[in-house]
Amino acid sequence: MDTGRVIKEIEKISVKTDCIHILPGVEYECSVSAENIRDFASVLYKNNYMLLYLTAIHLEPYPAVVYQFVWPETKFRIRAVVFCGENKTVPTISDIYNGANWYEREVMEFFGIDFDGLEDKRTLILDESDKGLYPLLKKEGKALDAEATGFKTN
Amino acid sequence: MDKFIENIKSVSLRENQDYSGQGAVLKFAQAETLIKHCQANSLWPMTFGIACCAIEMMSVGMARFDASRYGAEVFRPSPRQSDVMIVAGTVNKKMAETVVTLYEQMPEPKWVIAMGNCAISGGPFAIEENYTVIEGVDKLIPVDVYVPGCPPRPEALLEAIFKLQEKITGKRHPFPQNRHP
Numbered sequence: 001m002d003t004g005r006v007i008k009e010i011e012k013i014s015v016k017t018d019c020i021h022i023l024p025g026v027e028y029e030c031s032v033s034a035e036n037i038r039d040f041a042s043v044l045y046k047n048n049y050m051l052l053y054l055t056a057i058h059l060e061p062y063p064a065v066v067y068q069f070v071w072p073e074t075k076f077r078i079r080a081v082v083f084c085g086e087n088k089t090v091p092t093i094s095d096i097y098n099g100a101n102w103y104e105r106e107v108m109e110f111f112g113i114d115f116d117g118l119e120d121k122r123t124l125i126l127d128e129s130d131k132g133l134y135p136l137l138k139k140e141g142k143a144l145d146a147e148a149t150g151f152k153t154n
Numbered sequence: 155m156d157k158f159i160e161n162i163k164s165v166s167l168r169e170n171q172d173y174s175g176q177g178a179v180l181k182f183a184q185a186e187t188l189i190k191h192c193q194a195n196s197l198w199p200m201t202f203g204i205a206c207c208a209i210e211m212m213s214v215g216m217a218r219f220d221a222s223r224y225g226a227e228v229f230r231p232s233p234r235q236s237d238v239m240i241v242a243g244t245v246n247k248k249m250a251e252t253v254v255t256l257y258e259q260m261p262e263p264k265w266v267i268a269m270g271n272c273a274i275s276g277g278p279f280a281i282e283e284n285y286t287v288i289e290g291v292d293k294l295i296p297v298d299v300y301v302p303g304c305p306p307r308p309e310a311l312l313e314a315i316f317k318l319q320e321k322i323t324g325k326r327h328p329f330p331q332n333r334h335p
Contacts, residue, residue: 129247
């Protein structure tokens with residue numbers, strides 16, 4: 001399978017970024033808007049990419065959800081960053097990638113990011129009494145600025 | 155054995171009239187000493203390891219450190235058969251309920267050893283950003299012996315068992331201390 005073809009397909013719905021925090025091993029990094037993330041995931045799912053992880057990062061002005069996909073044959077990795085906007089909501093991809101379900105629940109309780117369309121919204125890791133705690137959000141004024149770190153916030 | 159029975163028989167009511175003290179009206183001092191001696195030498199711990207300190211606890215039970223020399227190797231699978239709960243590891247909010255339930259299911263008399271810094275005070279988790287770790291298991295259940303270390307050496311846990319025996323019987327038992335192989 002041709003990775004160039006996949007990149008051409010996802011370039012239509014994403015913006016390539018040159019992040020200063022780029023990790024060794026991430027071959028392609030892009031910024032996706034919240035409306036396009038479901039199309040983005042569908043394209044990669046059709047091309048046999050698997051979801052490696054899904055997490056979040058607290059930046060100013062908005063927290064971002066980070067998806068990493070990998071094509072198992074050549075270990076070609078694609079990292080997508082989605083800024084969740086003012087309402088702190090991102091559409092779920094758990095109906096495209098079933099494995100995203102637990103990751104999204106984890107992000108939901110650690111960062112307070114709501115996933116639109118996620119069916120199961122029970123707490124996964126934290127105690128029931130910790131609802132609304134969001135322990136991985138930074139303190140006031142401690143979060144880095146998104147533009148300064150190289151992300152494009154759309 | 156005959157001497158033990160004689161000792162128990164020799165405890166008469168007339169000689170030990172102590173109605174002023176608290177607790178039982180009838181006191182059988184010799185029998186209680188005997189029972190406490192038996193309890194101290196058959197401390198059955200519960201099979202209960204929460205975190206990495208449990209690895210050291212396992213090695214205490216194995217042949218190299220051999221807690222069976224002191225009667226404390228019979229790790230029981232049920233709290234209803236256990237005397238000692240060795241809290242070996244970090245207790246977090248979700249685990250706290252289970253720890254208390256297990257403690258309450260143990261029959262009297264029961265003792266608790268808090269093993270490792272996490273169980274004593276939260277250890278490395280006792281920081282400002284901590285949101286889920288209980289800082290010290292003594293906030294939940296009463297603790298008899300604390301074993302510091304991260305994790306403690308197996309010898310330290312053996313020493314804790316000696317301390318517990320000392321607490322139960324009132325004296326440190328003169329066990330034969332075999333030299334370490």
